[in-house]
Amino acid sequence: MTYLKAIALLAGSWWAYKISKPKSKVEFGELELVGVDIPNTESETKSVLSMLLVPNGLRFAKGYNSYADWGYTLFDILINQIKSGDLLINQASYIMATAYHEMGQFSLLRERYNDKISVLKKTLKGDKLREFNEFLKIADTFGVSAEKAVYMEWKYGVQSWCYNPASRRKNLSNKYKGDGARFFGRGYCQWTGRHLYTKFKEFSGVDVLSNPDLIVNDKRLNALMTIKMMMADKPNNLTGVSLKLYCNENKTDYYNARRVVNSTDRAKDIASYAQKFENVFNSYLKK
DSSP: OOHHHHHHHHHTTOOOEEEOOOOSSSOOOOEEEOSSOOOOOHHHHHHHHHHHTGGGTOOOOOSTTOOHHHHHHHHHHHHHHHHHTSSOHHHHHHHHHHHHHHTTTTTOSBOOOOOOHHHHHHHOOHHHHHHHHHHHHHGGGSSSOHHHHHHHHHHHOOSTTSSOHHHHHHHHOOOSTTHHHHSOOBTTTTBOSHHHHHHHHHHHOOOTTTSGGGGGSOHHHHHHHHHHHHHSOTTSSSSSOOGGGTBSSSOBOTTGGGGGTBTBTTHHHHHHHHHHHHHHHHHHHHO
């Protein structure tokens, strides 16, 4: 499916499209984006949701750095999936909490960075310094500032001067110079690494490997992919673990549900957000 086809279907408020099994060496199986009609009711959703956030201890970012519209879009899709029976409230609550956390209360779309160039120049020695200087020559060719490219390459890259190259090869499937600078966190779950960008391309038809920033070109498509991959069974999910394991009709384990995205870092905080969003969903459905 091409990107234009996906957008055309979404614009018509149809969520009934199917992404076929990829014809490549990497077989991810088949991911189906639920064959139901999901209406776009964002205007109505926003008017009600905006009154429920603060009383429940939640707040979407405002002002210049606000991506609150991404929050309203995701909530709108989730509330309609609850109504259609495709998601349970605890599942929707955890997906919403994950996005709320990963996007900094909807204050960021792309991962933030610090300028590490001067520090690395001072601390790196020998071959690591030479390899770093070679990267610095091309740091402004990745579609972001040289400072951001260096930081993301240091954080997620596989070169000798990077933070943890062995881990990035294993956990993110990054393998080439520049993969860290290309495949840093973006979108609802802060998609990170060649592995997840490859999955996004396989299932959406959007070539985010050639142009990684396309992953946030359409918030509705990003939302659909995030929901489905958090809910999907292995190997179609984000980390090999499905949210259904922790949130289902018989169980609500918001703490360990963090494993669906990123081990248990900040698990307690996100569990708290999930409980608050559960209250919001319940209040919204009573309106």
